[in-house]
Amino acid sequence: MGEVIRFVPKSERERDRLIREARAIYDSIFPPSDPVGEKRNNAPVSHTLSGANICRGDEVLLS
Incomplete structure (x- = not known):
């Protein structure tokens, strides 16, 4: 009760x-600066787009 x-x-x-x-893509191109002493996370960034063709280099990714 009382839920809105x-x-x-x-x-x-x-x-x-x-x-x-857009923020995820921007951060993958221009990573935010890390505070001193913090290790960088070099894990790849994945993007999900539904219903779009994505070009990355020579390949075309279909989602």
Whole structure:
């Protein structure tokens, strides 16, 4: 009881998703500076895009 349910339009969810993807791509190109003494994480960044063709170098990735 007392729960509030908020309607979130599909366009707002899509906008939020696109912003998250853009930030992830930006961070993969321009990594944020690490504080002194902190080890870098060199793990590859993965991006998920639905319904799009992605070109990376010579290859075309279909999702």
